[in-house]
Amino acid sequence: MKYKVNEKGYYGDFGGAYIPEMLYPNVEELRQNYLKIIDDADFQKEFHQLLKDYVGRPSPLYLAKRYSERYGANIFLKREDLNHTGAHKINNTIGQILLAEKLGKKRIIAETGAGQHGVATATVCALRNLECVIYMGEVDIERQAPNVARMKMLGAKVVPASSGSKTLKDATNEAMRDWINNPVDTHYIIGSVVGPHPYPDMVAIFQSIISEETKKQLLEQTGSDQPDYVLACVGGGSNAMGMFYHFMDDENVKLIAVEAAGKGVSSGLSAATTYLGKEGVLHGSRSILMQTEDGQVVEPHSVSAGLDYPGIGPQHAHLFKTGRGQYVSITDEESLDAGLLCTKLEGIIPAIESAHALAYLEKMEFKGGENVVVCLSGRGDKDLDTYIKYFNL
Amino acid sequence: MNRIKQLFEKKKNILSIYYTAGYPNTGDTIQIAEALERSGADMLEIGFPYSDPVADGPVIQASSKQSLDQGMTLNLLFEQLKDLRKNVTIPVLLMGYVNPVLQFGVENFCKACAEVGVDGCIVPDLPMVEYEEFYKDCFEQHNLSNVFLITPQTADERIRKIDGLTNGFIYLLSSSATTGKNLEVGDTTETYFSRIKNMNLKNPTMIGFGISDKQTFDKACSYANGAIIGTAFVKAIADGDIEESVSGFMKNFK
Numbered sequence: 084m085k086y087k088v089n090e091k092g093y094y095g096d097f098g099g100a101y102i103p104e105m106l107y108p109n110v111e112e113l114r115q116n117y118l119k120i121i122d123d124a125d126f127q128k129e130f131h132q133l134l135k136d137y138v139g140r141p142s143p144l145y146l147a148k149r150y151s152e153r154y155g156a157n158i159f160l161k162r163e164d165l166n167h168t169g170a171h172k173i174n175n176t177i178g179q180i181l182l183a184e185k186l187g188k189k190r191i192i193a194e195t196g197a198g199q200h201g202v203a204t205a206t207v208c209a210l211r212n213l214e215c216v217i218y219m220g221e222v223d224i225e226r227q228a229p230n231v232a233r234m235k236m237l238g239a240k241v242v243p244a245s246s247g248s249k250t251l252k253d254a255t256n257e258a259m260r261d262w263i264n265n266p267v268d269t270h271y272i273i274g275s276v277v278g279p280h281p282y283p284d285m286v287a288i289f290q291s292i293i294s295e296e297t298k299k300q301l302l303e304q305t306g307s308d309q310p311d312y313v314l315a316c317v318g319g320g321s322n323a324m325g326m327f328y329h330f331m332d333d334e335n336v337k338l339i340a341v342e343a344a345g346k347g348v349s350s351g352l353s354a355a356t357t358y359l360g361k362e363g364v365l366h367g368s369r370s371i372l373m374q375t376e377d378g379q380v381v382e383p384h385s386v387s388a389g390l391d392y393p394g395i396g397p398q399h400a401h402l403f404k405t406g407r408g409q410y411v412s413i414t415d416e417e418s419l420d421a422g423l424l425c426t427k428l429e430g431i432i433p434a435i436e437s438a439h440a441l442a443y444l445e446k447m448e449f450k451g452g453e454n455v456v457v458c459l460s461g462r463g464d465k466d467l468d469t470y471i472k473y474f475n476l
Numbered sequence: 477m478n479r480i481k482q483l484f485e486k487k488k489n490i491l492s493i494y495y496t497a498g499y500p501n502t503g504d505t506i507q508i509a510e511a512l513e514r515s516g517a518d519m520l521e522i523g524f525p526y527s528d529p530v531a532d533g534p535v536i537q538a539s540s541k542q543s544l545d546q547g548m549t550l551n552l553l554f555e556q557l558k559d560l561r562k563n564v565t566i567p568v569l570l571m572g573y574v575n576p577v578l579q580f581g582v583e584n585f586c587k588a589c590a591e592v593g594v595d596g597c598i599v600p601d602l603p604m605v606e607y608e609e610f611y612k613d614c615f616e617q618h619n620l621s622n623v624f625l626i627t628p629q630t631a632d633e634r635i636r637k638i639d640g641l642t643n644g645f646i647y648l649l650s651s652s653a654t655t656g657k658n659l660e661v662g663d664t665t666e667t668y669f670s671r672i673k674n675m676n677l678k679n680p681t682m683i684g685f686g687i688s689d690k691q692t693f694d695k696a697c698s699y700a701n702g703a704i705i706g707t708a709f710v711k712a713i714a715d716g717d718i719e720e721s722v723s724g725f726m727k728n729f730k
Contacts (some may be wrong), residue, residue, distance in 0.1 A: 091605075099603065099606070100603060101574055101601045101602070101603055101606075102601055102603070103530070103531040103600040103601050103625065104600065104624065104625040104626060104627055104630060104649070105531060105625070105627050105629075105649065105652045105653070105654075107627075107629075107630070107634075108627075108629040108630070108631075246537060246541075247527065247528070252528065256528050256529075256530050259530040260530055260531075260533075260654050263530070263531060263652060263653060263654050264652070264653050264654060266627075266629055266652040267629075362578075363575045363578060363579060364573075364574050364575045364578060364601070365528065365575065366528075366530075367601075374575070374579065376579065377549040377550060377551070377576060377579060377580075378526075378550075378575040378576035378577075378578065378579030378580070379526065379527040379544060379576070380527045380528050380575075
């Protein structure tokens with residue numbers, strides 16, 4: 084239980100359920116039922132069957148040879164980009180849609196930044212024939228047009244969030260409002276390890292398939308299930324939590340979480356939460372967030388829509404505060420350059436989110452022969468427009 | 477005795493008005509309070525703005541944003557409220573989200589409220605368990621009521637628990653909704669209001685969310701000790717002279 088949630092919904096000092104009474108029954112219904120439902124043998128069978136036949140799991144653990152030569156370490160890429168819909172997000176939405184069905188919900192809402200979670204949610208709603216409404220910031224709708232089109236093709240209604248910075252934080256606010264106004268028949272599929280308890284724990288459990296598979300694959304490929312390092316990018320932090328989950332108690336495995344520095348941590352245009360933030364409450368949980376002295380949330384910036392969030396999940400805040408995880412950051416430019424490098428070295432165009440994690444390899448020093456796993460959380464098709472503009476392609 | 481308790485002991489059909497501090501202009505906070513008292517409001521809820529107000533609808537959210545953009549902070553609000561009790565005698569509550577309170581420090585916040593003559597608080601996203609465990613003593617030491625919300629979905633057992641914890645009034649949301657929805661008193665709402673009335677709670681009740689005119693106010697008063705108006709009032713003071721807007725709005729309830 085050292086790094087996992089306690090019975091009150093906290094990870095050390097972080098977590099809880101800071102929600103208005105209007106949401107209490109919904110969240111309480113989830114809290115009382117989620118573990119019971121997830122642990123049920125029939126649920127597990129259906130969940131794993133869908134992950135295998137529909138998502139295409141297990142995702143490969145690929146030993147990237149040219150990366151390994153470049154850094155003098157064995158660099159493994161956990162290929163979440165090969166999942167159906169192009170990112171790790173589908174692991175969680177498959178789990179939550181089955182859970183929503185068990186709770187008798189008829190309508191699904193979600194928020195999305197890069198659109199990966201929106202697409203994953205719209206996909207599972209199409210699969211299970213449930214009504215789907217996706218909230219997305221106006222700015223993100225513009226920079227992630229292909230994913231907006233995908234969601235619409237899948238039958239989802241995409242509602243623009245026009246308040247604040249018009250990005251992920253505001254889409255989350257709008258989705259919460261929708262849930263407040265539709266408390267009985269609607270399930271809110273939160274896409275990251277954020278929100279009131281039990282969301283951070285529930286999403287982490289669904290994403291933990293990433294590290295569960297990685298351990299088995301590492302054992303087969305290296306003879307040990309414990310790498311020296313695991314790296315993942317962090318916006319809210321769901322791919323990172325999935326990547327870290329089964330390694331958290333292996334204290335010799337170093338966990339590295341890469342945040343988005345945007346134009347630089349001191350530039351005023353950044354999403355480097357642990358560097359710039361302090362403890363507070365946002366979107367239903369106590370965590371670390373970027374805020375003014377007066378407790379107003381500061382609008383973040385990242386070239387990557389999926390990392391453009393002013394907070395991190397409470398479990399990440401706990402890993403950061405206890406020193407179990409190392410939290411670092413990478414600028415917009417460094418991430419885009421790393422995206423191109425990955426394309427050239429390995430023939431894989433990564434999502435700009437994942438490119439943040441890859442970029443940190445440049446800053447690490449290896450003694451030689453270490454095993455390093457990087458979570459390649461998603462593919463870069465959705466980001467082509469940004470890559471085209473940056474590299475004048 | 478706390479002004480809120482006194483009010484409920486002597487009056488029925490209480491009209492409480494919510495408005496956002498520092499809106500439409502930063503310096504309007506006290507002027508609006510005084511104008512409301514003169515025009516017959518029984519109680520005030522002054523909202524301290526927050527950047528991410530998930531329980532609010534678009535009107536109150538926009539007022540909060542305008543207020544924040546003009547530089548409103550909790551420090552500035554408490555500065556302004558130093559003059560509150562010069563001309564305002566009715567009970568005053570502060571309403572807002574938990575994060576600004578945490579950053580200000582809960583103890584500092586309670587102390588500042590008491591110093592300027594604020595009688596109670598409504599912090600919708602402060603969990604009941606946290607309040608009970610960490611903050612209740614502090615609120616009580618400073619003679620502050622902490623008001624909780626209940627909705628049609630709140631179970632009886634939880635309502636009883638809230639009734640035991642609070643000492644001002646209970647805020648009955650007319651429906652599970654963000655602010656600014658119209659009150660529709662149909663069979664379901666009526667059953668809910670009657671259910672609460674029949675619970676014989678120790679605290680008085682006020683109905684909020686969706687009250688906008690005399691008709692909805694009177695209807696709400698038939699089930700509770702009074703009602704709270706927010707969105708309709710915030711809309712009414714958006715532009716024009718404050719005194720005129722306030723008295724014009726309040727005439728609708730006479």
